[in-house]
Amino acid sequence: MSKPVVATTSLAGCFGCHMSLLDIDERILDLIELVEFNKSPIDDIKVFTKQCDIGLIEGGCCNSENVEVLRAFRKQCKILVSLGECAIMGGLPALRNGIPIKECIDEAYLNGPTVSENTEKILPNDDELPMLLDKVYPCHEVVKIDYYLPGCPPRADLIWNALIALVTGDEMELPYEVVKFD
Amino acid sequence: MSEKIKFTIDGKECYAEPGQTILEAALDNGVYIPSLCYLKDVIPAGSCRICNVKVAGRFMTACTTPVAMGMEVENDIPELNELRVSIIEMLFVSGNHFCPACEKSGNCELQALAYKYTMMVPRYPYLFPEKKPDSGNKKLFIDRNRCILCKRCIRAVKDEQGRSLFAFKNRGNELAISLDHELAENISDELAEEAMEICPVGSILKKEKGFQQPIGHRKFDKQAIGSDIKSVIK
Incomplete structure (x- = not known):
């Protein structure tokens, strides 16, 4: 039987969740025996080359590209897992949710204390750039998400336990110390 | 001295002083009833509803209901725990609870309850x-994004003359705590610290104090809330 295929991505995240995945230390050797990675920053495969079994999503949706990638993951993966606070509730990027988008952009490109060289007052307007959404959305408000692993980042043991449970089909171990929101 | 009142919680025999509420008596008997707005020796508010128990088939808040002779209280049952989780989830979505950026994270009672019930994600949008x-x-920072309107601060943070430093303002959706700036102008460091302690979440913060304990050393990092309450009945 072929190995289960895992894909991962970071949407509006900081890659901290991916770092936490690497924090499983030498168990990563067991992991590559157990699963095969497809589209993921870990192996630098940029486009899906086959249907995947498990998709790990880090980060929420803050722009149109995030939404597109997330929808592609939903299409390509049998099981989608929201990895970390940002995927689950928007996280730190969602701190802007109470502020009108125009104010955010003005602060970043016109009025911020570190803005000094934008004398022509240009706001990002290239067609190539993804459009910002009105607010940052949790992944499960955009597509169906099957499982949630909270934490900032989720503890390495939590990610490991979840992957093992998904691959073996056994019930997941959830000790008190590994389910944390920070 | 008056007679003790005999009653049961989940079938376990307990004894209460006359006039004690179910929650107080439970704690004295070493039974943990989850709560959020309850504070020892402070008039209960019954506002969070986490301590809901079932007596004779009816839900009632353990923090406001006095024990009666022969009462059969149901506490740690799936039906009630399910209700409690749903309240906790509702509190999480109805505020802006950014745990990773919160000074109270690890010491927050709302978060600790979510941990206790292994809340992975709130079911509500x-x-x-x-x-x-x-x-x-000067000394206090009030972050209403995290406030759960439990009224603990209103009931317990008082000056030497017994005046509350906090009050509710507005109504309904707009309801919010507000600090009496005149009364609190010369607040002592001790009282400011106490106010921060009294707040179950990270809504009242003492300025220039936060993130003082490293992760792993905070109150609820390794120990679930209520796990320190040990049964006194053999």
Whole structure:
């Protein structure tokens, strides 16, 4: 039987969740025996080359590209897992949710204390750039998400336990110390 | 001395002083009833509903209901725990609870309850309400994004003359705590610290104090809330 295929991505995240995945230390050797990675920053495969079994999503949706990638993951993966606070509730990027988008952009490109060289007052307007959404959305408000692993980042043991449970089909171990929101 | 009142919690025999509420008596008997707005020796508010128990088939808040002779209280049952989780989830979506950026994370009672019930994600959509923080006081910072309106501060944070430093303002959706800036102008460091302790979440913060304990050393990092309450009955 072929190995289960895992894909991962970071949407509006900081890659901290991916770092936490690497924090499983030498168990990563067991992991590559157990699963095969497809589209993921870990192996630098940029486009899906086959249907995947498990998709790990880090980060929420803050722009149109995030939404597109997330929808592609939903299409390509049998099981989608929201990895970390940002995927689950928007996280730190969602701190802007109470502020009108125009104010955010003005602060970043016109009025911020570190803005000094934008004398022509240009706001990002290239067609190539993804459009910002009105607010940052949790992944499960955009597509169906099957499982949630909270934490900032989720503890390495939590990610490991979840992957093992998904691959073996056994019930997941959830000790008190590994389910944390920070 | 008056007779003790005999009653049961989940079939376990317990004894209460006359006039004691179910929650107080439970704690004295070493039974943990989850609560959020309850504070020892402070008039209960019954506002969070986490301590809901079932007596004779009816739900009632353990913090406001006095024990009666022969009462059969149901506490740790799936039906009630399910209700409690749903309240906790509702509190999470109805405020802006960014745990990773919160000074109270690890010491927060709302978060600790979510941990206790292994809440992975709230079942309700996030509301991201707009709330205005108040940084007008020299020693206290009020972040209403995290407030759960439990009234603990209103009931317990008082000056030497017994006047409350906090009050509710507005109604319904707009309900918010507000600090009496005149009364709190010369608040002592001790009282400011106490106010921060009294707040179950990270809504009242003492300025220049936060993130003092490293992760792993905070109150609820390794020990679930209520796990220190040990049964006194053999």
